[in-house]
Amino acid sequence: xxxxxxxxxxxxxxxxxxxxxxxxxxxxxxxxxxxxxxxxxxxxxxxxxxxxxxxxxxxxxxxxxxxxxxxxxxxxxxxxxxxxxxxxxxxxxxxxxxxxxxxxxxxxxxxxxxxxxxxxxxxxxxxxxxxxxxxxxxxxxxxxxxxxxxxxxxxxxxxxxxxxxxxxxxxxxxxxxxxxxxxxxxxxxxxxxxxxxxxxxxxxxxxxxxxxxxxxxxxxxxxxxxxxxxxxxxxxxxxxxxxxxxxxxxxxxxxxxxxxxxxxxxxxxxxxxxxxxxxxxxxxxxxxxxxxxxxxxxxxxxxxxxxxxxxxxxxxxxxxxxxxxxxxxxxxxxxxxxxxxxxxxxxxxxxxxxxxxxxxxxxxxxxxxxxxxxxxxxxxxxxxxxxxxxxxxxxxxxxxxxxxxxxxxxxxxxxxxxxxxxxxxxxxxxxxx
Amino acid sequence: xxxxxxxxxxxxxxxxxxxxxxxxxxxxxxxxxxxxxxxxxxxxxxxxxxxxxxxxxxxxxxxxxxxxxxxxxxxxxxxxxxxxxxxxxxxxxxxxxxxxxxxxxxxxxxxxxxxxxxxxxxxxxxxxxxxxxxxxxxxxxxxxxxxxxxxxxxxxxxxxxxxxxxxxxxxxxxxxxxxxxxxxxxxxxxxxxxxxxxxxxxxxxxxxxxxxxxxxxxxxxxxxxxxxxxxxxxxxxxxxxxxxxxxxxxxxxxxxxxxxxxxxxxxxxxxxxxxxxxxxxxxxxxxxxxxxxxxxxxxxxxxxxxxxxxxxxxxxxxxxxxxxxxxxxxxxxxxxxxxxxxxxxxxxxxxxxxxxxxxxxxxxxxxxxxxxxxxxxxxxxxxxxxxxxxxxxxxxxxxxxxxxxxxxxxxxxxxxxxxxxxxxxxxxxxxxx
Numbered sequence: 001x002x003x004x005x006x007x008x009x010x011x012x013x014x015x016x017x018x019x020x021x022x023x024x025x026x027x028x029x030x031x032x033x034x035x036x037x038x039x040x041x042x043x044x045x046x047x048x049x050x051x052x053x054x055x056x057x058x059x060x061x062x063x064x065x066x067x068x069x070x071x072x073x074x075x076x077x078x079x080x081x082x083x084x085x086x087x088x089x090x091x092x093x094x095x096x097x098x099x100x101x102x103x104x105x106x107x108x109x110x111x112x113x114x115x116x117x118x119x120x121x122x123x124x125x126x127x128x129x130x131x132x133x134x135x136x137x138x139x140x141x142x143x144x145x146x147x148x149x150x151x152x153x154x155x156x157x158x159x160x161x162x163x164x165x166x167x168x169x170x171x172x173x174x175x176x177x178x179x180x181x182x183x184x185x186x187x188x189x190x191x192x193x194x195x196x197x198x199x200x201x202x203x204x205x206x207x208x209x210x211x212x213x214x215x216x217x218x219x220x221x222x223x224x225x226x227x228x229x230x231x232x233x234x235x236x237x238x239x240x241x242x243x244x245x246x247x248x249x250x251x252x253x254x255x256x257x258x259x260x261x262x263x264x265x266x267x268x269x270x271x272x273x274x275x276x277x278x279x280x281x282x283x284x285x286x287x288x289x290x291x292x293x294x295x296x297x298x299x300x301x302x303x304x305x306x307x308x309x310x311x312x313x314x315x316x317x318x319x320x321x322x323x324x325x326x327x328x329x330x331x332x333x334x335x336x337x338x339x340x341x342x343x344x345x346x347x348x349x350x351x352x353x354x355x356x357x358x359x360x361x362x363x364x365x366x367x368x369x370x371x372x373x374x375x376x377x378x379x380x381x382x383x384x385x386x387x388x389x390x391x392x393x394x395x396x397x398x399x400x401x402x403x404x405x406x407x408x409x410x411x412x413x414x415x416x417x418x419x420x421x422x423x424x425x426x427x428x429x430x431x432x433x
Numbered sequence: 434x435x436x437x438x439x440x441x442x443x444x445x446x447x448x449x450x451x452x453x454x455x456x457x458x459x460x461x462x463x464x465x466x467x468x469x470x471x472x473x474x475x476x477x478x479x480x481x482x483x484x485x486x487x488x489x490x491x492x493x494x495x496x497x498x499x500x501x502x503x504x505x506x507x508x509x510x511x512x513x514x515x516x517x518x519x520x521x522x523x524x525x526x527x528x529x530x531x532x533x534x535x536x537x538x539x540x541x542x543x544x545x546x547x548x549x550x551x552x553x554x555x556x557x558x559x560x561x562x563x564x565x566x567x568x569x570x571x572x573x574x575x576x577x578x579x580x581x582x583x584x585x586x587x588x589x590x591x592x593x594x595x596x597x598x599x600x601x602x603x604x605x606x607x608x609x610x611x612x613x614x615x616x617x618x619x620x621x622x623x624x625x626x627x628x629x630x631x632x633x634x635x636x637x638x639x640x641x642x643x644x645x646x647x648x649x650x651x652x653x654x655x656x657x658x659x660x661x662x663x664x665x666x667x668x669x670x671x672x673x674x675x676x677x678x679x680x681x682x683x684x685x686x687x688x689x690x691x692x693x694x695x696x697x698x699x700x701x702x703x704x705x706x707x708x709x710x711x712x713x714x715x716x717x718x719x720x721x722x723x724x725x726x727x728x729x730x731x732x733x734x735x736x737x738x739x740x741x742x743x744x745x746x747x748x749x750x751x752x753x754x755x756x757x758x759x760x761x762x763x764x765x766x767x768x769x770x771x772x773x774x775x776x777x778x779x780x781x782x783x784x785x786x787x788x789x790x791x792x793x794x795x796x797x798x799x800x801x802x803x804x805x806x807x808x809x810x811x812x813x814x815x816x817x818x819x820x821x822x823x824x825x826x827x828x829x830x831x832x833x834x835x836x837x838x839x840x841x842x843x844x845x846x847x848x849x850x851x852x853x854x855x856x857x858x859x860x861x862x863x864x865x866x
Contacts, residue, residue, distance in 0.1 A: 020464075020467070020480070021467055021477040021478075021479075021480070022467060022468075022471045022477070022654070023464055023465070023466075023467035023468025023469070023470070023471050024468075024654070024655075024656050025464070026459065026461055026464040027460070027463070027464070027480075028459055030460075030482070031453075031456055031458070031459040031460070032456070033456075034453070034454055034455060034456035035455070035456025035457075036456070037456070038455045038456050044454040044455070044484070045454075045483070045489060046454075046481060046482060046483045046489065046492075046493065047453070047454070047460075047480075047481070047482035047483075048479060048480070048481055048482075049463070049479060049480035049481075049482075050478070050479045051477070056478060056479065059479075059500075060479065063496065067492075221455070221457065222457075223457050286726075286747070288726075291730075291733075292729055292730050292732070292733025292734065292738070292742075292745075293719075293721075293726030293727065293728070293729030293730035293733065293745050293747065294726065294730045295726070296725055296726030296729075296730075296747045297724075297725050297726035297727045297729075297730045299725070300724075300725025300726065300747070300749065301725065301834070301835070301838070303800070303801050303802065303834055304802065305725070305749070306749050306750065306803075309725075309749045309750075310749070310750060310752075310753055311746070311747055311748050311749055311750065311753035311756075311757060312725075312726050312745075312746070312747030312749075313744070313745070313746055313747070313757065314719070314726065314729045314733070314744055314745030314746070314747070315744050316733065316738070316739050316742045316743070316744055316745075317739065317742075317743060317744065319743075319787075319788060320743055320744035320786075320787050320788075323744075323786060323787065323788065324744060324746065324757065324786055324787065353753075353756060353757055354752075354753050354756065354757065355752060355753075355756065367736070368736050369736065369737065370739075401734070401736055402734070405734070
C-alpha cells in the first residue's frame with residue numbers, strides 16, 4: 001500500500017433477502033463483488049447477510065457504517081412491502097425519502113414495452129433517500145443509487161444495488177467501479193491479468209512461480225475452478241507504470257508456467273479448442289466411453305460449434321463399441337475395453353464414422369465400481385487420430401466419479417488443443433490430491 | 434410458533450476465511466446451514482463473513498452473541514498461523530485454551546494411515562476453549578466443538594466447525610442437528626418432506642397448491658434448481674402428530690401437483706430414469722443434435738449406468754445424421770434437420786445402431802444463431818422409439834443456449850421416465866419466462 005491517503009480503503013457488503021437466510025438461494029453476488037473490490041485494492045472488512053427485517057437491516061447498515069468507508073448493499077429494492085432497503089437506509093441516515101419522477105417514467109416505459117400496465121406498487125422503486133445519485137438499471141425496474149454521508153464525523157459512501165445478479169453486475173461494472181476508480185485521489189490504478197491453466201495444482205504452480213513476483217511489485221493469486229486454475233497478477237501504481245509492470249510480470253508468469261496456460265481472462269478449454277479448430281478449419285469427432293458424452297457436451301456448449309464438430313459417439317458397451325465405432329472384437333477380447341489399443345481404435349473409428357479431420361477418444365474407469373487390479377478406478381486412456389497419426393496414453397486420475405469424468409474430458413480437449421498448436425500432449429498431470 | 438419456550442430460537446452463522454473476503458471462494462456452507470436451521474424452525478438473524486483477522490473475528494463473535502442464542506462458526510480451524518477461530522473465541526469468552534491429547538492421537542493416526550509424519554503445527558488443532566465438548570471429524574484433522582456460555586447474563590451456545598464442506602456437512606448431520614433437536618425442551622419436532630418436480634414453474638405450482646396447506650398446518654416452500662423445482666412441506670409438533678400431519682399434507686401435495694412430481698428427497702431426473710430402466714431391464718439409446726451429448730452425459734453421471742445405457746450418438750451435421758443414425762437424405766431435404774420426421778428417424782436409428790430396447794432423440798435450435806422463421810431459437814423436437822411405437826413432439830423453449838439445452842435434455846429424460854411408467858409425455862411445459 002502506498003503512503004498516499006485513499007478515500008476508500010475498507011468496505012462492507014450487505015446482502016438482504018429472506019431467500020438468503022432461509023437457505024433457498026446461495027448468495028453469489030457477494031463473492032462476485034468481493035472479487036471486484038479485491039481487484040481494486042479495497043479491503044473487505046465483512047459481508048453481512050440479513051433477512052427482510054427492518055431492525056436487522058438497520059443493525060447491518062449501522063455496523064457497516066461504523067467499520068468501513070464504503071457499504072455496498074444488494075437486494076431489498078423490489079416493489080413489494082418486504083423490500084425495505086431504501087426505507088431503512090433513509091431512517092438510519094436521518095434523511096427524507098424523495099420521489100423521482102424520471103425513474104417512474106422509465107419504469108412505465110419498461111412495462112409498456114412488454115405490453116403491460118405498471119402495478120401501482122412499482123412506484124416504490126422510484127423512492128430514494130434525499131441526496132442520492134441514481135444509478136441506471138437498463139435491465140430492470142429498480143434503479144440503484146449511491147449516497148455520500150457524514151457518519152459520526154467520518155466520510156462514508158453507501159451504494160445500493162438490486163439483488164438480481166444480471167442487473168447488479170452490469171450496474172457495478174458500468175456505474176460503480178468507474179466512480180470508485182475516479183474517487184481515488186492518489187491517481188493510482190489497479191490493473192490485473194488472469195491466466196487460465198490446466199494440468200498443475202495450485203501448490204505446484206505456486207512452487208513453479210517461486211519468488212518471481214516480489215510483494216512490492218505486485219500480487220499473485222490463484223483461483224481453482226476444477227479442473228482449471230486461474231493465476232491472476234495484480235499491480236498497483238500510476239497508470240503508465242502499472243501497465244509496464246503488468247506486462248513485465250505477465251511475461252514472468254508465462255516463462256515459469258507457460259506450458260500449463262491455455263488461455264487468458266475468462267477463457268475456457270472448450271472455447272479455446274473451438275477457436276483453434278475454426279482457425280485450422282478442422283472438424284473434430286469424439287468417441288467416449290467413461291465420460292459418457294461430457295466431452296461432446298462441453299464442446300457443443302460453445303455457440304457455433306457446428307462448424308467444428310463432426311459428431312460424437314458414446315459407446316458404453318462392448319457391443320456398441322463394435323457396432324458404432326468399428327472396434328474389433330478381437331481387440332476388446334485381448335486387451336479389454338479399457339486399454340491403449342481400444343482407445344486408438346475408438347479414435348480411428350470415430351474419425352471414419354463422422355468423416356472428421358481429427359478425432360479424440362476416452363475410455364476408462366470412472367468408478368465407483370468397475371475397477372480392477374490392472375485398471376483401478378481412475379484409470380483413463382486417451383486416444384487421438386489424425387491424418388498420419390494414431391496415438392494413445394494412459395492417465396491415472398483420482399477422486400469421485402464426477403471429478404474423474406471432468407478431468408478426463410479436460411485432458412481430451414487439451415490433447416486437441418496441443419495438437420492444433422503442434423505441441424505434444426501432457427505426459428502426466430502435476431495435480432496432487 | 435407454539436407458546437412453549439424453546440432453548441434456541443435465533444442463530445447467527447459466522448464464516449471465516451480470507452478466501453471468502455477476497456472473492457476466491459463462494460461461501461456455500463452458509464446456504465447449506467441456513468437450510469438446515471430453517472428446517473429446524475430456527476430463525477437465522479444474520480450471516481457474518483470476515484477474513485482471517487483476529488479483531489474482525491472477535492467483532493463478529495461479539496455481534497453474534499449479542500443477537501442470537503446459537504452461533505455456528507465455520508472455518509479458521511486449520512493448522513496454520515492464520516487460523517484464528519479457537520484463539521479468538523477463547524479470548525472473547527474469557528476462557529483458557531486447553532490441549533486435548535485424545536484429539537492429537539487421532540490426528541497422528543490419520544497421518545500415519547497415509548504414511549506421513551504429522552507436522553508440528555497440526556497440534557494447534559488439538560486446542561479448545563476450556564469447557565468445550567469436542568465433535569468428531571472422521572474425515573479430517575480438525576475436530577469441531579461446541580461450548581455453552583453465559584453471555585451478559587444470557588444462555589448462549591457456540592458451535593465451531595471446519596470450513597471444508599465435506600467435513601462440515603457430516604459433522605453437522607451427525608453431531609450438531611441431533612444435539613439441537615435434543616435441546617428442544619418443548620418435546621416438539623420439525624419434520625419435512627421434499628418433492629422434486631419438472632414441467633411447471635414455481636408460480637404455476639404455487640397456484641395449483643392454492644390454499645391447500647393452511648399456515649397453522651405447515652409450511653410449503655419452493656426451491657428452484659433449474660430445470661427442476663422442489664416443493665418442501667414442513668410441519669411442527671409432537672412427534673406422533675407431526676408424522677400424521679406430514680403424511681396428510683404430502684397426500685394433498687401429490688393430489689394437486691402429482692403429475693409434475695418425479696421423485697422425492699434428493700432425487701434427480703437422471704437417477705429416477707436410471708432406476709426405472711433397471712427395473713424394466715431396458716437398455717436405452719440416445720440420439721442428440723442440439724443437446725450435443727448432454728442427455729447421455731447426464732444419464733451416465735449416475736453410477737452403474739452401464740447396465741441401462743446402450744449408447745449415444747451425437748450427430749451435429751446432416752452427414753453424421755445419415756452416416757451414424759441412418760437418417761435418410763430425402764427426409765433431411767424435405768423436412769429439414771429440425772423436424773418431427775428427423776427426430777423420429779434419429780430415435781429409430783439410435784435404437785437400431787445400439788441394439789437398444791428404447792431410444793430417445795433430440796433435435797432443435799439452441800441458439801444464439803441458427804433460428805429461422807419456421808424454427809426460431811428454442812424450437813426442439815423430441816423423438817421416441819420402442820417396440821411398436823415411433824413418436825415425436827415439438828416444444829417451444831426459451832432462454833440462453835445453456836437453458837434451452839438443459840431444458841431439452843430434461844424433457845427427453847422425462848419422456849423415458851413417463852414411458853417406463855406407462856404415462857404419456859407432457860404436452861407442453863407450464864413454465865413461464
